Amino acid sequence: MAKPPFLKFDTRTLHAGQQPDPTTGARAVPIYQTTSYMFDDVDHAAALFNLEKPGHIYSRISNPTVSVLEERMASLEEGVGAIATASGHAAVFLAIATLMGQGGHIVASRALYGGSINLFLHTLPRFGITATLVDPRKPEEFEAAIRPETRLVFSELIGNPNLDILDIEAVADVAHRNGLPLMIDGTFNTPYLCRAFEHGADLIMHSLTKWCGGHGIVMGGALIDAGTFDWWAEPEKWPTLTEPYDAYHGIVFAEEYGPAGFIMRARAEGMRDFGAVLSAQSAFYLLQGLETLPLRMDRHVANARKVADFLAGHEAVEWVNYPGLESHPDHAMAEKYLPKGPGSILAFGVKGGRDAGAAFIQSVEVFSHLANVGDAKSLVLHPASTTHQQMTKAELEAAGIGDDLIRVSVGLEDIDDLLADLDQALKRALKATAAPKAAE
Amino acid sequence: MDITIDGRTVFANTGGRDIDPEQPVAIFVHGAGGDHSVWGLQTRYIAHHGAGVLALDLPGHGRSPGPAIDSIAGLADFLIQVIEATGLKKLVLVGHSMGALAALEAAARLGDRLHGLALCGVAGAMPVHPMLLEAAAENPAKAARMMASWGHGGAAHIGGNPAHGISAVLTAIRLTERTKPEVLHADLAACDAYKGALEAAEKVACPTAFILGAQDKMTPPKKAQPLIDAIAGAEATVLAMSGHMMMAEAPHDVREALLHWLKRFGAGKRAA
Numbered sequence: 001m002a003k004p005p006f007l008k009f010d011t012r013t014l015h016a017g018q019q020p021d022p023t024t025g026a027r028a029v030p031i032y033q034t035t036s037y038m039f040d041d042v043d044h045a046a047a048l049f050n051l052e053k054p055g056h057i058y059s060r061i062s063n064p065t066v067s068v069l070e071e072r073m074a075s076l077e078e079g080v081g082a083i084a085t086a087s088g089h090a091a092v093f094l095a096i097a098t099l100m101g102q103g104g105h106i107v108a109s110r111a112l113y114g115g116s117i118n119l120f121l122h123t124l125p126r127f128g129i130t131a132t133l134v135d136p137r138k139p140e141e142f143e144a145a146i147r148p149e150t151r152l153v154f155s156e157l158i159g160n161p162n163l164d165i166l167d168i169e170a171v172a173d174v175a176h177r178n179g180l181p182l183m184i185d186g187t188f189n190t191p192y193l194c195r196a197f198e199h200g201a202d203l204i205m206h207s208l209t210k211w212c213g214g215h216g217i218v219m220g221g222a223l224i225d226a227g228t229f230d231w232w233a234e235p236e237k238w239p240t241l242t243e244p245y246d247a248y249h250g251i252v253f254a255e256e257y258g259p260a261g262f263i264m265r266a267r268a269e270g271m272r273d274f275g276a277v278l279s280a281q282s283a284f285y286l287l288q289g290l291e292t293l294p295l296r297m298d299r300h301v302a303n304a305r306k307v308a309d310f311l312a313g314h315e316a317v318e319w320v321n322y323p324g325l326e327s328h329p330d331h332a333m334a335e336k337y338l339p340k341g342p343g344s345i346l347a348f349g350v351k352g353g354r355d356a357g358a359a360f361i362q363s364v365e366v367f368s369h370l371a372n373v374g375d376a377k378s379l380v381l382h383p384a385s386t387t388h389q390q391m392t393k394a395e396l397e398a399a400g401i402g403d404d405l406i407r408v409s410v411g412l413e414d415i416d417d418l419l420a421d422l423d424q425a426l427k428r429a430l431k432a433t434a435a436p437k438a439a440e
Numbered sequence: 441m442d443i444t445i446d447g448r449t450v451f452a453n454t455g456g457r458d459i460d461p462e463q464p465v466a467i468f469v470h471g472a473g474g475d476h477s478v479w480g481l482q483t484r485y486i487a488h489h490g491a492g493v494l495a496l497d498l499p500g501h502g503r504s505p506g507p508a509i510d511s512i513a514g515l516a517d518f519l520i521q522v523i524e525a526t527g528l529k530k531l532v533l534v535g536h537s538m539g540a541l542a543a544l545e546a547a548a549r550l551g552d553r554l555h556g557l558a559l560c561g562v563a564g565a566m567p568v569h570p571m572l573l574e575a576a577a578e579n580p581a582k583a584a585r586m587m588a589s590w591g592h593g594g595a596a597h598i599g600g601n602p603a604h605g606i607s608a609v610l611t612a613i614r615l616t617e618r619t620k621p622e623v624l625h626a627d628l629a630a631c632d633a634y635k636g637a638l639e640a641a642e643k644v645a646c647p648t649a650f651i652l653g654a655q656d657k658m659t660p661p662k663k664a665q666p667l668i669d670a671i672a673g674a675e676a677t678v679l680a681m682s683g684h685m686m687m688a689e690a691p692h693d694v695r696e697a698l699l700h701w702l703k704r705f706g707a708g709k710r711a712a
Contacts, residue, residue, distance in 0.1 A: 006589060006609075007597055019600035043710050050456075052485035054603040054691065062604045070605035080614050081606040227614035232503060251456055256484065258477025258502075259614035260606055267605065 009076065009192070010294045017071030031284045032064040051248055051256075051268060061271045065280035069287050073212075073222045076191040076290070077204055080227030081263035083271060084283060088187060088207025088221035089115055090276030092154075095183060095203055095223050097274065098240060098266040100151040102128030107145045107152070109136035109166065110398055111159030114383070116185070117395075133398075137330070139170040146178045151237065153180050157196060158188035158323070158343050161383045161407045162400040165323050165330035168337060172200025179237065181229045187211070187374070188343045192297045199337065202229040203262075210374025211344075213289040214296050218282045223266060227259030240265055296376065296412060301341030303378075303418065304410040310419050311348050316356075316426035318404065322346035344411075345373055349404040350426065352433030357382055357404045359432035363425035366417055367408070378411035378418055443494075445521045451503035452476065452494040455487025457711065464530045464555065464705035465492035466698075467522065469515075471537030471561070472627035473576075473587065473616035475502030478536065481603060481691035482698055489699060491707035496522065498539075500623040510626040512634040515542035516549060523550070532556035532646075532705060534698065536687065537659065538631050541566065544667070547648075548640035555705055557644060558698060560651040561684045563663035568632040577625040584616035593655030593683030601688075608688040641670035648674040649701040651694055653682035675701070 007015070021030050037056040039045035047053045056062050066084050074082040085091045096106070108120055110133035120131035134141035136159055146153075153175040155166045168184065175182040181202035186194070190211045196204050206212055208220035231254040235242035241261050244250035248268060254261035271277060278286075301324075308322035320327075323334035323342035334342040350356040360380075361369050367380045383401055410418070441459075443450045453476040459465060466486065468479045476483075476495035487493040498515065500506030509515050519542055523531055532555050535543030540562035547557045575583035588609050589597075596608050616624065648671045652661040661678050668674045677697045682690040699708060 006585070015598050017599040017601075019595060019598065046710065047485055047488070050484075050488065052488055053695065054481065056604065064604075067604035068600070071599045071601060071607060074605065074607040074610060075599060078610055079607070080611045083605055227611060228617075230618075249456060251484075255453055256456070256477070256480055258475060258480065259611055259618070263605065 012072070012075045013290050013293050016075035017068040029065055029068045029284060029287050031280050033280055034063075035059050051251060059280070060275055060277045061267065063280050063283070066278050066283040069278075069283040069290075070222070072287065072290060073191075073206070073224055077186075077195055077224045078197055079204065079224040080260045082222050082224040083263060083267050084208070084278040084286075085221040085223065086276040086278050087219050088185070088205060088209060089119070090274075091205040091221035091223040092116060092119065092185070094266055094270045094274065094276065095205060096124070096129065096152065098262065098270055099181070099238070100129060103149055104129045105147050105150045106131040106154055107142050107150055108133055109155035109159060109164075110134060111136050111162050111164045111400065112156055113160045113185070136164045136166050139167060139174050142171055143174045143178065146174075146180065150178070150180060153182045154185070155182075156185040156188065157194060157337065158345065160188065161345070161347055161405065163321055163323050163328070163330075163342070163345060163347060164400070165333040165337060165342065167333055168196055168199040168201060176200070179234050188345055189338060190293060190297060192293050193301070193338050193340050193343060197226040197228070202226050208286050209372070211297065211300065212293060213286045214293065214374060214376055215285075215289060216372060216375035216377065218285040220278050220282050220286045223263070225260065225263035225266075229262070231261060240269075245269070297340070299412050300344035300410060303412065303415050304344035304346060305341065306415050307408065307410050307418060307422065308346050310422065311346070314423070314426055316351050316430045318349040318351045320346065320348045344409060346408050346410065347405050348408070349402065350406065350429050352429065354403045356429045356433045357406050360406060360425050360429040363428040364421055365424070366413060366421035367425075373407075373409040375409065376412045378413055379409040381407045383407055443522060443525050445518075445525050448499070449505060450499065450522065451497040453483065455483040455493035455495065457487040457493070459492040459494070459528070461528055463490055463492050464532060464702060464707055465494060465526075465528045466532045466534050466702065467519065468493065468495040469519065469533065469535040469539030469543050470496070470498065470501065471539050472631060473584070473619040473624045474536075474539075475615065477502070477615065478687055482687060482695040485695055486699060486702065486707070488711050489707060490709045490711060491702050491705070492528075494522075494526070500626070501619060506620070506623060508623040508626040509630070511630050512538070512541045512545050512636070515630065516545035519543065519546040520549065530555055530705065532558065532702070534558040534560070535562070536560040537562065537566070537684065538627055541631065541634055541637060544637060544644070545640045547646060548643035551643070551645045554646045556646050556701070557648040558651065558701055559648065559667070560694065561653060561656060561659050561686055562650065562667065563659035564637045564666045565635065565663070566631040566659060568628045573625065573628055573632065576628050577621055580619065580621050580624055581617055583624060584613045587616055588613045590657050591684040593653065593681065593689060595681055596683060596685065596689045602691055603688070608685065612685055612688065638666055638670060641667045644671045647704060649697070650674060650676040651686060651697050652676060652678045653684055653686045653689070654678050654680045655683040658684040
C-alpha cells in the first residue's frame with residue numbers, strides 16, 4: 001500500500017511503451033518502415049488532422065516504432081510524454097521553438113556542448129532569440145541574468161567537457177521563483193544515473209546517440225516533458241500553449257491536454273513544421289541500446305572510476321578531472337545527484353601541455369580518437385582543436401577548457417586492456433616531450 | 441469558457457467548438473483529483489460530431505477557483521446550478537468515478553429534466569482506504585502514485601498508449617499532483633462517505649449508459665451491477681483491457697461507446 005507496485009526501472013528499459021504486436025504476436029518491437037497510414041474513412045482522416053483522436057498520419061509526425069521509444073523514454077525519466085528527434089540537437093531546438101519566438105531569451109550554463117553554445121550564441125540570434133551564459137557553479141548568476149523576456153533556463157547536469165556538476169535543485173528554485181522552466185541536457189547521466197525531474201527540472205533532452213543508444217551506430221535525440229510546469233500561472237508568457245492556435249482550428253494546447261500540453265504542441269507544430277524526424281530503423285537500434293542501459297552504465301561507471309584512479313597516480317599526468325574523485329570540486333554534488341556514479345567521461349592533462357596531449361592522442365591503440373562520447377568503445381578527444389574550436393581563447397578559458405585537456409569516454413572493454421593502453425600512450429607522450437630537451 | 445455561479449467562475453472546456461443550443465450538450469464531470477483534461481481524448485471528437493461539450497473543472501480543480509465541494513450531495517447541487525446557469529435544455533451528464541456519483545445523484549433529482557446519463561468507472565459504493573485519505577491530506581505526491589497504481593490496469597503500466605509518446609500513468613500522476621491537498625482529500629472523503637448511490641439509481645428517469653473497466657480495481661464491474669439493475673433500460677459496456685482510468689487507457693473504446701450512446705440524442709454526424 002505504501003509503495004505502489006510500479007514496474008522497476010530495469011524492467012521498464014525492456015518493456016515500457018510496447019505491447020506485443022497485436023497482428024503477428026511479435027515480441028520485439030517491429031520496424032514500421034512506412035511513411036504513411038491508411039485512414040478508415042473521410043471522417044477518420046479529418047479527425048486525425050484536427051487532433052480529435054490520436055493516431056498516426058505521416059511518419060514525420062509520428063510512427064509506431066518511434067512511439068515505443070518515445071513512451072519508453074517518458075517512462076524512464078518519469079515524464080508525461082516524449083518526442084524522439086533526429087538528434088539531441090534537434091530536441092534542443094524543438095524545445096526552444098515551442099517555448100518562445102522572436103525576442104525570447106535563454107539563460108544557460110556556459111559549460112555546454114560546443115554545438116549548444118554555437119546554437120545559443122551564433123545561430124539563434126539570427127532568429128531574434130538570444131542567450132546569456134553563466135557559471136554553472138553559481139545559481140545566483142542564473143538569477144542575475146534573467147530578464148523579463150527570458151523563457152528558459154538551460155544546463156547540462158554533467159557539464160561538457162569540464163564535468164561541472166549542476167546543483168539542479170538550487171537552479172530549479174531560481175527558475176521557478178522567476179516563473180521559468182528548467183531544461184536539463186541529461187545526455188551524460190542518462191535516466192539510469194539521475195532523473196532530473198526528481199530534482200525540479202521541467203524538461204529534459206537527451207542525445208540518444210550517446211549512452212542511451214550506447215553503441216556508436218545511430219543518431220537520435222529525445223525531448224521529455226515532466227508535465228509539472230504551470231503554464232497558466234503567467235499565461236501571457238506562453239502564448240504557444242495558452243492562446244488559440246489557428247493551424248488547428250484554435251486549439252489551446254495547455255487547456256486541451258493539461259499536463260501534456262507542452263509536448264503535444266511540440267509534436268503537433270514542431271514535428272510537422274521543422275521536420276527533424278527520427279527514422280523507424282534508428283528508433284529500433286536505440287531501443288536495443290536502452291534494453292541494456294542499466295548493465296552498460298554500471299560497467300561504464302566502474303571502468304571510469306578505475307581509469308580515473310589510474311590516471312591520478314600516473315607520473316605523466318598533470319591533473320585528472322572526474323567528479324568521482326574526492327579532489328573534484330563538485331564531488332559532493334556528484335554524490336548527491338549521481339549516487340550510482342558520475343558517468344564515464346573524465347578529463348586529464350598530460351605533463352608537457354598541448355604537444356604531450358597530441359602525442360598521447362596519436363599513441364592510443366585501444367582507445368579511439370574521434371568526436372563522440374558514450375560509445376561502448378573507449379574514446380579520446382582533444383576539445384580545444386575539435387568540438388570547441390569555434391570558441392575564442394577567452395571563451396575557452398571561461399568554460400574551463402585548457403589547451404592540454406584530453407577528454408576520455410570510458411567504454412566497456414576489459415579494464416586491464418584500457419589501463420595498459422593508457423600507460424603505453426602516456427609513456428610515449430613523456431618520451432615525445434622529453435626528446436627535444438635531450439637534443440639540446 | 442467560463443460559467444458564473446453565485447459570482448464564482450467555473451471553467452469548462454468546450455472541445456474546440458462553441459455550444460449550439462439546438463444540439464444535445466454533454467456536461468462532463470471528472471473524478472477525484474482530476475480536471476477537464478481527463479476527457480481530452482473524447483471531448484474534442486464529440487464536440488466535432490454533433491454534441492456540445494462542457495467539460496468542467498469542478499471548484500478547486502484545474503482553472504476553477506476553490507474551495508472544493510466536500511460531498512457528493514453538494515457536487516450534485518453544483519451540477520444542477522451549472523445546468524440552470526447555462527440555460528441549456530437538451531442536456532446529458534457524463535461522469536467518471538467521483539464525477540459519476542455526482543452525476544448519478546444529480547440525475548436522481550433532475551428526473552425527466554435530464555435527457556441522458558453516462559456513468560464511467562462507477563460502483564454502488566466507493567470506500568477509500570484510510571491510508572489513501574491520509575496521504576491525500578498530507579502527501580499528495582504519494583497519494584497520486586497510489587491512485588495511479590490502483591487506477592490503471594496492467595497494460596497501462598507497461599504502455600503502448602494509443603496517444604503516441606504519452607505515458608497515461610504519468611499524466612494521471614502529474615494531474616493529481618496539481619490538486620491541492622485539501623481538495624484531493626475533500627474529493628476522496630466525499631466518495632468514501634456517500635451511501636446513496638443505489639437509492640439515487642432507483643430514481644433515475646433517463647436513458648443511462650455504464651462504461652466499465654474489466655481490470656478496474658477501484659470500481660470493479662460487479663460492484664456496478666446493482667446500479668445497472670436499478671435503472672430501467674440501462675446499457676453497460678465493459679472494456680476488457682481497461683482499469684479505472686478508462687478515458688486514457690482505452691480512449692477509442694470510451695469515445696466510441698459515448699458517441700454510440702449520444703446518437704440517440706441526435707449526435708454523431710461530423711460538424712461542418
